[in-house]
Amino acid sequence: MASTAASVWENCLLFIKDNINPQAYKTWFEPIKPVKLTETALSIQVPSRFFYEWLEEHYIKLLKTALTRELGEGAKLIYAIKMENTLKGMEPFTEKIPSSNRSIQSSQSVDAPVRSKSPELKNPFIIPGIRNVKIESQLNPSYNFDSFLEGDSNRLARSAGMAVANKPGGTSFNPLLIFGGVGLGKTHLAHAIGVGIKENYPDKTALYISAEKFTQQYIESVRKNNRNDFIHFYQIVDVLIVDDIQFFAGKASTQDVFFHIFNHLHQNGKQVILTSDKKPVDMQDIEQRLLSRFKWGLSAELNHPDYETRVSIIKNKLYRDGVEMDDDIIHYLADNIKTNIRELEGAIISLIAHSSFNRKDITIDLARKIVENYVKNTKREISIDQIQQVVSDYFQMDVETLQSKTRKRHIVQARQLAMYFSKKMTKASLASIGSQIGKRDHATVLHACKTVDNLASTDKQFNKYVEDLSKKLTN
Template sequence: MSITAESVWNNCLEFIKDNIQPQAYKTWFEPIKAVKLADSALSIQVPSKFFYEWLEEHYVKILKVSLTKELGENAKLVYIIKMENTYGNKQPFTERIPSSNRSSVKAQDVDIPLNNKNPELRNPFVIPGIRNVKIESQLNPNYSFENFLEGDSNRLARSAGLAVANKPGGTSFNPLLIFGGVGLGKTHLAHAIGVDIKDKYPEKTVLYISAEKFTQQYIDSVKKNNRNDFIHFYQIIDVLIIDDVQFLSGKSGTQDVFFHIFNHLHQNGKQVILTSDKAPVDMQDIEQRLLSRFKWGLSAELQNPDFETRVSILKNKLYRDGVEMPDDIIEFVAKNIKTNVRELEGAIISLIAQSSFNKKEITIDLARQIVEKFVKNTKREVSIDYIQKVVSDYFQMDIDTLQSKTRKRHIVQARQLAMFFAKKFTKASLASIGSQIGKRDHATVLHACKTVDNLSSTDKQFRKYVEDISKKLSV
C-alpha cells in the first residue's frame, strides 16, 4: 500500500486523538486537511493564521512526535493557510509557512490613536469634529476576567478573549465570535474583553452594543436620512462588540450596513467581537457574505459547565459576597443544577435569602427545598445524553447501537430522531450534536432533521414516533 499525505496524516490523527481531550481534538485537528507529501515533508492545510499560531504554541510537541513516528527523524511539517481574502472574492489566497520559518510570521500591530479630550457625544451621528469626541463604551465594569472562572467548558473562549484583550486587532482572532446557550456567560466574557482593553489601552475607542439596539439605530438613521453618518460613526470605533448578533437574522438592510462597517474595521486592523446563541453554520437568514466573514477569525463555543467548574463558580460567588457555606451544601447545589451559570447563581442567592429572612440555618434540607422549587420553576433544558437515552429506550436498543455506523433502517431512523430532538430541545450547535451522536458532522445532522420533517408529513407511523418521543421529552 502506497504512502500518501492522507494516510500519514490519518495515522498522526489516531495518535493525537488518544493523547488530547476530545473537545480539543474536534476544535483543532478535525478542520485540518492533508495536502501533499514530498520526501519527509507533510503539507497540511489550516483555515486561518490563528490555527497555525495556536497549533505551534500548544501542540507542536505532539505533532512532532506523531510525525516522527510516521516519517522518521527528518520529518518536516509545512502549513498552508487558506482563507478568503478581505474583499470577499471567491478566489482564496494561499500562504505557505515552512516549519523552519515559524518565528518569521507575526501578526501586524495596528495603532490608530484617537483624541478623547472632548465631552461625551450625545448624538452619535453628528460628524463635525467626531474624531475629537469621547464615546462612552457602555461596558459593565462588574464583568471581568477575574470573576469569569475558567473550566473545560469555556477554556478556549476565555483564552481567545485574553489574547484579544492583550492585542486588539493584532491577532488572528478577528472577528472573535463567542456562541453558546442562555446563561453560559457570552455577555459577561464580551464585556470582560472590552473592560480589559480599556484598562490596557485607554486611548482606544471601545463600544459595546446589542444587535437589537444597533438595528434600531440604523432604522432611525434611515428615517432621518443620515445613514452615511451612522456608517461613519461605527467606522471610527477601534473595538466594536456586538451582542446577540443572531438578532440580525432576516434584517437585510441592517445586515448590508453591518457588512460595510465590518469590512472597514477589519481592513483597518480594528477588532470586532460578536456573541450569538448559535454557531455561524446554524444561523438562519443571515447573508452568506456575512457568515463567511464571521468564520475568518475564531468561533469559540461556551458549553454547560462541568461539576468541578460549577462548584468553583459557586465558591467564587460566595467569596465575593462575603458569605460562608459548608462544602457539602455547595456540592449539593452544583450537582443538582446543571443547566447554566445564571440559574446556578440564582439558586445560591435564593438559598442565602431564605436563610437570612427566615433566620434559618443553611442545611441540606433547606438546600433541597430551594433547589426543588428552583428546578420546578425553571424550564429544564434537556441534554443530548438524555435525549439519546429516551430515544434508545423507546426503540428498545442501547445507546452504542444508536451511535453505531450500521445502516439498518430502524437504527438510522432512531439516530435521526435523536439528532432532530437534540436540535429542537438544546442550544447545541449542529457540529456539537453530530459529535455527541456517533461522531457525525453537522451536514449529517442537517440531513437528519430534514428527513424527520419529511417523514413526519408522509409516514403516519413515523409521525407517531415523533409525537411519542416529544411527549416523553416535554415532561
C-alpha cells in the same frame, strides 16, 4: 512662491501632528482635504457633519493656533461637508458652512466660537440635550476575567479572549466569534474582553452594543437622514463588541450597513468581537458575504459547564457574596443544575435570599426546596447531548453506537428518536441537530421526525418508546 490651500494645510498639519497623539491625528485630521484658499480664508472638506462637530468640540483651539501661524490674526476656516458614497446606491451630499459663521479670529472667544450647527449630536449614545460627545464603552466592569472561571467547557474561548485583550487587532482572532446556548456566559466573556482591553490600553475606544440596539439606532438614523454620521461613528472605534448577532437575521439593510462598518474596522486593524447563540454554519437569513467574514477569525464555543466547573462557580459566587455553605449543599446544587450558569447563580441567590429573609440556616432541605421550585419555574433547558444520553441509556447502548453509521433497525430507531426529541425540545436548527447526532444533514433529521410521528401513530410498542422517553426527558 505663492501659498496654496494644499501648502497652507500641510503646514498646519505639521504643527497639529506635534501636538496630539498619533491615533487622534490619524482619525480626525488625515481624512481632511484642503479645498480652497482666498486671502486669509482656508476651506477644508470633512466627510460628515458629525466629523465637523467633533473638530469644533475638541480641536478648535488647535485649529485656531495652527491657522493663525500660517495666515495671521484674521484667519478664517470654512468647512465643506461632503458625505461620501459610503453605501451602495447613496448619493454624495455636500453642505457648506458659511465663513461668516466659521471664522477663527483673535477677537472671537476660542472657548465659545460662534456656532450655527444643530444642537443634536449624531453620537447614537448621546442623550438629546446633553453636549458631552465622549464615547462611553457601555461595558460592565463586574463582568471581568476574574469572575469568568475557566473550565473544559470554555477554555478555548476564554484563552482567545485574553489574547485579544492583550493585543486587540493584533492576533489572528479577528473577528472573535463566541457562540453557545442561553446562560453560558457569552455576554460575560464579551464584556470581560472589553474591560481587559480598556485596562491594558486606556486610550483605545472600546464599545459594547447589542445587535438589537444597533439595529434600532440604524433605523433611527435612516429616519432622520443621518445614516452617514451613524456609519462614521462606528468606524472610528478601536474595538467593536456586538452581542447576539443572530438578531441581524432577515434584516437586509442592517446587515448591509454592518458589512461596511466591519470591512472598515477590519481593514484598519481594529478588533471586532461578536457573540451568537449559533455557530456561523447554523445562522439562518444572514447574507453569505457577512457569514464569510465571521469565519475570518476564530469561532469559539461555550459548552455546558462540567461538574468541576459548576462547583467552582458556586464557590466563587459564595466567596464574592461573603457566604459560607456546607460542601454537601454545594455538591447538591452542582449535581442538580447542570445546563445553565445563569440558572446556577440564580438558584444560589434565591437560596441566600430565603435564608436571610426567613432567618433560617442554609440546609440541604432548603436547598432541595429552592432547586425544585427554581428549576420548575425556569423550565430548565435540555441539551442535545443530554437527549442523546437519555435515549442511549433507555435502549442500553452507548452514545457512540447511537451516532454510528450502522443500519441495524433498533439503533436507527434510537437515533431517529434522539433527533425527534432534539427538534421538539431544543431551539437548535435541523442542521445543528444532524451535525451533533452522527454528523448527518438536515434532510436526515427531517426524515427522522416524520418517521417517528408515523410509527408512534401505527406501532404501539414504538409509541411506548416515545411516551417513556418523553417522561424521562421532562422529569
